[in-house]
Amino acid sequence: MSDLLKKYNTPVPRYTSYPPANYFNESFTAKDYESALDASNASEPQHLSFYFHIPFCRHLCYYCGCNSFAMAKPDKTDRYISALHKEIDRVLPHIDKKRKIAQIHYGGGTPTVLPATILKELNDHLLSTFPHIDQPEIAIECHPGYLDENYWQSLTGAGFNRFSTGIQDFDEKVLKASNRKPSLLPLETIFQILRQKNAGINLDFLYGLPLQTADSFVKSISKAIELQPDRLVTFSYAHVPWVNKRQLLLEKTGLPAQEEKSRMYEQAREILTQSGYQAIGLDHFVKSSDELYTALQNRQLHRNFQGYCTRRTTGQVYAFGVTAISQLSGAYAQNSKSIDDYIERINQGFATVKGYFLSEDEQITREVIETLMCNYSFDWQDLSERLALSVEKIKQATAYNPVRFQEFAADGIISFDDNRMDIKPEGRLFVRNVAAALDKLMLYTDKVFSKPV
Numbered sequence: 010m011s012d013l014l015k016k017y018n019t020p021v022p023r024y025t026s027y028p029p030a031n032y033f034n035e036s037f038t039a040k041d042y043e044s045a046l047d048a049s050n051a052s053e054p055q056h057l058s059f060y061f062h063i064p065f066c067r068h069l070c071y072y073c074g075c076n077s078f079a080m081a082k083p084d085k086t087d088r089y090i091s092a093l094h095k096e097i098d099r100v101l102p103h104i105d106k107k108r109k110i111a112q113i114h115y116g117g118g119t120p121t122v123l124p125a126t127i128l129k130e131l132n133d134h135l136l137s138t139f140p141h142i143d144q145p146e147i148a149i150e151c152h153p154g155y156l157d158e159n160y161w162q163s164l165t166g167a168g169f170n171r172f173s174t175g176i177q178d179f180d181e182k183v184l185k186a187s188n189r190k191p192s193l194l195p196l197e198t199i200f201q202i203l204r205q206k207n208a209g210i211n212l213d214f215l216y217g218l219p220l221q222t223a224d225s226f227v228k229s230i231s232k233a234i235e236l237q238p239d240r241l242v243t244f245s246y247a248h249v250p251w252v253n254k255r256q257l258l259l260e261k262t263g264l265p266a267q268e269e270k271s272r273m274y275e276q277a278r279e280i281l282t283q284s285g286y287q288a289i290g291l292d293h294f295v296k297s298s299d300e301l302y303t304a305l306q307n308r309q310l311h312r313n314f315q316g317y318c319t320r321r322t323t324g325q326v327y328a329f330g331v332t333a334i335s336q337l338s339g340a341y342a343q344n345s346k347s348i349d350d351y352i353e354r355i356n357q358g359f360a361t362v363k364g365y366f367l368s369e370d371e372q373i374t375r376e377v378i379e380t381l382m383c384n385y386s387f388d389w390q391d392l393s394e395r396l397a398l399s400v401e402k403i404k405q406a407t408a409y410n411p412v413r414f415q416e417f418a419a420d421g422i423i424s425f426d427d428n429r430m431d432i433k434p435e436g437r438l439f440v441r442n443v444a445a446a447l448d449k450l451m452l453y454t455d456k457v458f459s460k461p462v
């Protein structure tokens with residue numbers, strides 16, 4: 010493995026989108042977003058996925074890599090919420106009213122700093138405008154440190170049916186060193202409230218924080234397994250103090266060594282898979298009965314910025330709020346990163362500050378790379394049927410080169426023939442490298458990326 014690491018641990022995009030977000034550019038304007046919205050009505054997927062970014066947090070965790078701000082004065086929060094409603098009113102006239110809502114997601118920051126009544130009003134604004142699929146996914150990221158029984162109950166009353174709860178670690182020493190509060194309620198109580206409503210429960214963990222060891226992290230994961238969440242995510246802590254200076258405070262306590270961090274991941278993965286959880290991608294784990302696992306088995310798993318989804322819940326994403334990124338078939342559009350600037354722009358029109366129009370070849374490459382990243386395999390004929398294009402056309406749109414693929418195969422990363430390509434289990438760490446070999450933009454890129462490990 011170490012020889013492979015030496016050869017392939019080189020900077021490559023993470024491919025959470027294609028093209029990656031560092032290709033978005035400022036020549037893409039609000040006018041371009043409007044035309045992309047109009048064009049989205051003629052494109053697949055037909056379902057609608059909506060995202061709200063709520064940037065506020067009660068306390069800022071030192072490790073945070075998300076776009077989060079300390080809780081603003083009530084007046085600013087109110088202006089932000091009205092701007093969200095205004096933005097919805099600007100976007101909705103552009104979308105075909107016969108299209109159905111498949112997903113509404115709230116991320117942040119911490120959406121649960123807002124009263125559930127306000128979240129319900131935002132949901133209702135959309136749900137009263139469009140029809141929806143049977144059981145659309147209405148999901149929210151929750152910080153359990155501040156939430157009492159009434160609040161959890163009011164969230165289920167507001168229509169939410171999937172809850173991503175940020176645990177990070179059960180060890181209070183670890184949380185304290187990261188300036189984070191543990192859950193206010195025992196998790197058993199939260200599970201009871203949510204399970205009564207048949208809601209899906211995800212737990213988020215973070216490894217690589219100060220004071221964590223492989224043993225202590227596995228203890229936390231074991232405790233989580235006893236609770237039997239539907240899904241569990243083990244995020245690798247991304248230390249990027251040049252993006253968020255607060256992360257430097259963690260260096261005072263000291264970050265675990267790289268080998269210890271890798272052990273945290275490997276041991277957590279082992280115990281999760283031994284306990285019946287199925288791995289989705291590198292860091293998501295779900296029960297065998299989960300629709301994401303069924304989709305993976307049928308090689309129909311998809312992904313957007315909000316996470317993994319199935320063909321049922323896949324939609325073009327229309328995003329609202331500061332920094333929010335809309336993901337349409339033909340374009341990406343991102344809103345301003347400053348709350349004041351966002352509010353000001355929305356009062357005048359749209360808040361788009363950058364974006365990207367995808368060429369036809371890039372749309373094809375996106376489909377191939379997304380299929381590969383989610384399912385660890387692709388079949389040229391399947392892709393050809395899905396895209397209604399010849400296999401030759403798809404190969405030409407990507408940077409596919411059998412010589413590169415032979416090299417990956419010789420290194421034991423993939424197996425492939427004329428029909429399909431599969432990443433071998435021992436090659437999964439390098440799926441990004443294989444994706445990069447299909448990406449024409451990587452032939453001449455001047456962008457900076459992180460390493461796979």
Ligand SMILES: C[S@@+](CC[C@H](N)C(=O)[O-])C[C@H]1O[C@@H](n2cnc3c(N)ncnc32)[C@H](O)[C@@H]1O
Nearest residue numbers: 073074117118119150151152175213244246247
């Ligand atoms: C927006 S937060 C979740 C909602 C809520 N604010 C909370 O903290 O519970 C989303 C998740 O991102 C992950 N995260 C935050 N900072 C990270 C970092 N620097 N590296 C990797 N994951 C990070 C955490 O696991 C967190 O649960």
Ligand code: SF4
Nearest residue numbers: 066069070073077118
């Ligand atoms: S991890 Fe969550 S609560 Fe902590 S600062 Fe980031 S967004 Fe806010």
